[in-house]
Amino acid sequence: MKKHFKMYKNGKRWCVAAIATISLGLGISLGSIAHADMVPNNETPAADTLTTGTPANTNPLQGNDNSTGTDTQSDNQTPVKPEATENKDVAQQTIPETGTPNTFPTINNNTYYYNSEGQLVKNNFYSNWGQTYYFQPSGARLDNGFYNNWGNTYYFGNDGARWDNRYMVRWGNAYYFGNDGALIKNKSLNVNGKDYWVNNQGIIPLRNQFLTANDNQLYYFDANNSLITNKFYHNWGSTYYFGADGARYTNQFLTRDGKVYYFDNDGVMYQDRYYKNWGNTYYFGADGARYTNQFLTKDGKVYYFDNDGVMYRDRYYKNWGNTYYFGADGARYTNQFLTKDGKVYYFDNDGVMYRDRYYKNWGNTYYFGADGARYTNQFLTKDGKVYYFDNDGVMYRDRYYKNWGNTYYFGADGARYTNQFLTKDGKVYYFDNDGVMYQDRYYKNWGNTYYFGADGARYTNQFLTKDGKVYYFDSDGVMYQNRYYKNWGNTYYFGADGARYTNQFLDKDDSNTHIHYFDSEGRMLVNQWLMYEGSTIYFDKNGYPVTGKQDINGQNYLFNEDGALIPNGINRxxxxxxxxxxxxxxxxxxxxxxxxxxxxxxxxxxxxxxxxxxxxxxxxxxxxxxxxxxxxxxxxxxxxxxxxxxxxxxxxxxxxxxxxxxxxxxxxxxxxxxxxxxxxxxxxxxxxx
The missing domain is CATH 3.30.1460.60 (Yope Regulator; Chain: A,)
Incomplete structure (x- = not known):
């Protein structure tokens, strides 16, 4: 004889009355469908049972079992499916009655089943994959819900599967669902080798016991049968934490009192340990708190963890007006050079980046600029002086530098010679206002003129031939001007512009009165004849032109007052x-x-x-x-x-x-x-x- 159920509402409670009964075997095979009029239905539970969306403070496992009413014989013995009132959101949804056969589509966050004929399965149980599922009158699978029937309570998890042989911890108590999925009540139960009497509400009175329940989570009940919640637990030299639901934190972070903690796969709190995830590294200190906006000194190295606890790696850190750098391993650069983006930086003993500072080592001097980058192939202007640093960042000292067709010199202190003379290797050089070495150039100062040759060296005790003229510079490099010069048994003269007189007369006091003549080699004529512009002139032993009648080498000659030889006494x-x-x-x-x-x-x-x-x-x-x-x-x-x-x-x-x-x-x-x-x-x- 079949037992028929009819669901009706009594006030705010749903009741199930037995309409008719027959003998029925509830064997549900794997992958089979069982109609809801043949098996338990939780879509219309009594008010003291938990439905999907039951408030957290409601315990459906307490109170009388009203799942089964009195047996009532129906007139026609035809199975009648129980009436149901579903979740409003589910009931209002319009789901197609047909679909792709043997599929489980998810529609509006609910799972549905279309059988082998493509019909939407409703108010039926379904067994497959070693699990039992229930599809409600709307066709939506029951997930995360309790189901009461036949005087038993069942639970379907978040994947829709009924809980069989599983512990549950909820509302501060422990429960157990047996092999058939029914909540154990009013019987003895052995837990971890210890027997407990389970009361009529299914509560297991655990004391000083750990229990693995729900989704393989660990719970602890103290000596007073109280579930430990929101508490640290210390044992075996380790620290554990049980959260608000009593579950031990496992592979989880805990934020408490403004601090963050981590518990590993065994639930052990990380203490003095690194944690790596999401491509980042974190550190949990001696008290287990995650380092946040903190420095860590470990094994002689310094590390920094930001506001999210992430270890700085390959990153700059700025504070206290300074800049620091933490490398690929997270360690702060200390007494180290950093090469980044083609630039070189240095961090001192305190990890502070050198900025606007000199650095001396290996007998060399380096400079790190305002951005901390080492000066490389660069000029530095500092305190009114100019310095140069080569391809290795080494400051030029006692060295020439050539560029832009010019030559520069940097002295012992590294400063560029500017408006300065340099005496080096017995030679004298001059560098102008831009530091450019004078080359093939005159230099005038102190009322004198100097000349610096092609190699930049000052002319000293030297002749210069330039633009077809000859000049002479004395032992101090001073150009001869309006001066006689005697050498090699000859006398030379350098005029007001410094040029040597060549094929020229030297006039006395700019009066056009010739007093000396200098030949093509610049030599003063002495005891010599000169044929000049039609005149014949004779210069005596002192280089002066003779006048009047002169006895020259035993011969008589007549010269006019200008020194010209007169053939006939007249000048025609x-x-x-x-x-x-x-x-x-x-x-x-x-x-x-x-x-x-x-x-x-x-x-x-x-x-x-x-x-x-x-x-x-x-x-x-x-x-x-x-x-x-x-x-x-x-x-x-x-x-x-x-x-x-x-x-x-x-x-x-x-x-x-x-x-x-x-x-x-x-x-x-x-x-x-x-x-x-x-x-x-x-x-x-x-x-x-």
């Missing part, structure tokens, strides 16, 4: 005419005189070509009549002409050169009988055009 025959006349008479007197008579003898001066600098006489139109001449050293005159005997025609004839002593030519003039005649010859020469 120039030097080229005079000397050309002597050359013509010397070479071929008859020919020369005939040309003069015919007015075909010319004179002039060559200003270009191979004969540049020569004077000449010529019988115009006669290619063999060109005689070139010029005064050369040692008082001689070089005569150059075409010798027609050297070839069969003029075009291929060669020039012949011969040097004739000037005195041999002037001897022609010095003969008093010839003076007037020679002057007349000279006057008849015609300027060549």
């Amino acid at each position: 025959v120039n030097y080229t005419q005079y000397l050309g006349t002597l050359v013509g008479l010397y070479q071929n007197a008859d020919w020369f005189k005939d040309c003069l008579s015919n007015h075909t003898m010319y004179y002039g001066k060559v200003t270009s070509g191979v004969n540049d600098g020569y004077s000449f006489i010529t019988a115009k139109g006669d290619p063999t009549s060109w005689f070139y001449f010029k005064e050369i050293q040692d008082g001689q005159v070089l005569i150059k002409y075409v010798d027609p005997t050297t070839a069969t025609d003029i075009a291929h004839s060669k020039f012949v050169e011969k040097a004739v002593p000037l005195k041999k030519l002037t001897a022609i003039y010095n003969n008093e009988q010839n003076e007037t005649l020679i002057n007349d010859y000279a006057n008849k020469l015609v300027a060549y055009k």
Whole structure:
């Protein structure tokens, strides 16, 4: 005979009345479906039972069991499914009646089952995977709920599976669900080798007992049968904690009194231990509290843990106006260099980053800037001085530095030479306002002029040839200006601009009165003749030009007041005419005189070509009549002409050169009988055009 149930509401309590009874075997096979009219249903529990969403202070395991009413025989013996009132949220949901066969979809956070025919299973039990599940009248699986029927209480967990052979700790008490899932009541139960009498509410009166219950959690009941909650427990040299629900903290963090603690897989509090997770490292101190915004000194190293307790690794830390660094292992950098992002930093004995500070080691000096980075290939301007640090960060000291086409020098203290002289290896150098070494440059100071050469060394006891001029610098490097210089048996003169007089007259007091003449080598003429712009001048042993009648080497000469030699006592025959006349008479007197008579003898001066600098006489139109001449050293005159005997025609004839002593030519003039005649010859020469 079947037993039928009808659910009805009595006030605020749901009651179940037996409508009819028959004998029934409740064997539920794995994977089978059992209708709710054949097995317990917890969707309409009595008011003293727990349903899904039961308030925490409500204990469905207390009170009378009203799951089963009196048996009532139905008229037709047809099974009647119990009426049910579900959770409002679930009842109001519209769930499709058909779906994919043999699937368990999750809809609106509830799990449903569509059987092999694709029909939504409702108000039925389902067994599979060694577990028993219940799908409510709405089709939603019962999760985290109690179910009362047949005078028994059952519990379905968060995965919907019924609890079988499991302990439960709730409301401060311990309970046990047996092999069939029913709550044990009114019977003896052995727990951890000790027998306890379980009362009619299913409470196990544990004392001084640990119990593994619920989801494999550990609980402890003291000597007064009280569940330990929100308390530390000390034993076996370790500390444990039981939380608000009495469960021992396992692989959990505890925040208590503003501190954080951690309990491992055995529930042991971490003390003086590191903890690693989420890619971070934490530390729990001697009291078990997590280090937070704290420094840890351990094994001679210093570590820091931030506001979340995370160990600083590869991170800067700033405080007290200082910067610190904690490396990959979390240890603070102390007396260490750090290379990061291509820069180098240093941290002192207290871990403080060097900033705007020098560092000395290995005989070198380094500098760390405002950002803490070591100066590398950089200039530093500090206290009005400039310093340079090389590729290794080493300060330049007693070293040259070359860049931008310039040379600089950094002294013993590392400071760049600026507006300073450097004496090194017996030489003197100068560096300007920008620290640039003077090279190929003049320097003027103290009313003097100095010169620094291509290598930067100051010219000392040296000649300088620059822009075609020659200068001299004395033992102090001072340029000679308006000064005589004597050496190698000669006398030289350097003018107001410092340039050596070359092929120049030196005038007295800017009066255009010549007092000395300096040749192409800059030598003062002494006891020498000078042919200059048509005049012949003679300088005595002191280098002064002579005037008046002079006896020179046993010969008499007449010089005007300007020192020019006067051929006839008047200043109207120039030097080229005079000397050309002597050359013509010397070479071929008859020919020369005939040309003069015919007015075909010319004179002039060559200003270009191979004969540049020569004077000449010529019988115009006669290619063999060109005689070139010029005064050369040692008082001689070089005569150059075409010798027609050297070839069969003029075009291929060669020039012949011969040097004739000037005195041999002037001897022609010095003969008093010839003076007037020679002057007349000279006057008849015609300027060549």
